[in-house]
Amino acid sequence: MSSKKREKAEAVSHEGLVIRNTGSSYIVRLDDGGEVNCRVKGNFRIKGIRTTNPVAVGDRVNVTKAADDADYITSIAPRRNYIIRRASNLSKESHILAANLDLAALVISLRDPITPTTFIDRFLATAEAYNVPAMIIMNKSDIWDECDRELAEGMKILYRQIGYEVAEVSAQSGEGIDQLRERLSGKVTLLAGNSGVGKSSLINRLVPGADLKTGKISDIHHQGMHTTTFSEMVSLPGGGELIDVPGIRGFGTIDFEPSEVSHYFPEIFKASEGCRYGNCKHTGEPGCAVLPAVEDHLISESRFASYLSILDEIENPEKYRKPF
Ligand code: GDP
Numbered sequence: 196m197s198s199k200k201r202e203k204a205e206a207v208s209h210e211g212l213v214i215r216n217t218g219s220s221y222i223v224r225l226d227d228g229g230e231v232n233c234r235v236k237g238n239f240r241i242k243g244i245r246t247t248n249p250v251a252v253g254d255r256v257n258v259t260k261a262a263d264d265a266d267y268i269t270s271i272a273p274r275r276n277y278i279i280r281r282a283s284n285l286s287k288e289s290h291i292l293a294a295n296l297d298l299a300a301l302v303i304s305l306r307d308p309i310t311p312t313t314f315i316d317r318f319l320a321t322a323e324a325y326n327v328p329a330m331i332i333m334n335k336s337d338i339w340d341e342c343d344r345e346l347a348e349g350m351k352i353l354y355r356q357i358g359y360e361v362a363e364v365s366a367q368s369g370e371g372i373d374q375l376r377e378r379l380s381g382k383v384t385l386l387a388g389n390s391g392v393g394k395s396s397l398i399n400r401l402v403p404g405a406d407l408k409t410g411k412i413s414d415i416h417h418q419g420m421h422t423t424t425f426s427e428m429v430s431l432p433g434g435g436e437l438i439d440v441p442g443i444r445g446f447g448t449i450d451f452e453p454s455e456v457s458h459y460f461p462e463i464f465k466a467s468e469g470c471r472y473g474n475c476k477h478t479g480e481p482g483c484a485v486l487p488a489v490e491d492h493l494i495s496e497s498r499f500a501s502y503l504s505i506l507d508e509i510e511n512p513e514k515y516r517k518p519f
């Protein structure tokens with residue numbers, strides 16, 4: 196081998212963190228400084244899952260400059276965890292939203308717009324399925340009337356009892372922002388939320404200078420066809436990262452077995468220890484211990500309704516597949 200060729204073969208590789216996925220390429224923040232736009236070389240697919248993106252925001256990677264002077268991601272460190280969702284309603288492929296998370300936080304709003312409880316519970320169940328601790332951030336506390344406040348207190352009690360943290364903030368007035376920043380400090384946190392809840396406003400509050408566009412028009416109508424936007428990571432000033440994930444539809448619930456769904460509702464799972472059959476779906480089977488717990492208000496009706504809706508989607512997928 197000529198010395199020139201050897202030089203190429205021994206190209207130095209740099210370690211870094213994937214902070215953005217632009218579709219065909221990835222932005223990597225290198226540990227030794229700077230950001231590079233990279234393509235992917237090699238096969239990094241997760242066994243048994245068809246993914247549209249082999250590399251995800253939050254991945255630790257090696258970047259190598261090739262002979263053509265382009266930067267390539269040449270290896271990915273094993274992921275601690277990741278969260279995926281179906282690429283589209285009709286697709287069998289899934290999209291890795293983010294990897295190596297410490298926390299998955301859902302930004303919700305009680306009004307303008309309301310976040311449906313089924314959406315909250317689907318998010319939490321997905322986080323359970325992927326082993327990521329989850330929390331709820333209630334935004335827009337500044338516009339709550341007495342009725343909203345009562346609802347908020349009720350939700351705090353419900354979700355805290357199950358084991359989820361619940362924060363109350365206003366991106367507008369700044370209430371609760373310092374405590375939240377403190378809570379997220381040093382962690383890698385996925386932030387999700389239905390359009391309009393104030394996720395961008397909240398990120399702008401937490402990360403001065405993030406300069407995310409707010410009040411943008413929802414891309415929800417296009418989501419049946421493509422995932423049009425991509426996850427993006429921003430650094431918190433005091434340490435830690437936020438991963439802003441776009442869109443709301445179809446978090447996870449991929450490949451759950453019907454009898455497995457209750458495993459991702461901690462309080463239902465606990466009650467199910469008393470069911471006669473190990474594969475009980477809690478829909479009227481003899482000896483079910485969950486249904487009586489719902490009747491006795493030991494399990495909340497709204498949580499049980501969310502559980503049933505996931506079960507229904509798995510068992511009757513055709514009902515949920517909208518034609519374009
Ligand atoms: P996103 O779609 O979740 O990113 O929401 P945006 O950050 O774009 O906010 C949607 C709308 O809600 C904008 O008009 C914001 O000004 C408004 N908004 C965001 N946070 C708050 C809040 O805490 N209180 C009030 N009253 N309005 C908010």
Ligand code: ZN
Binds near residue numbers: 467476486
């Ligand atoms: Zn049961």
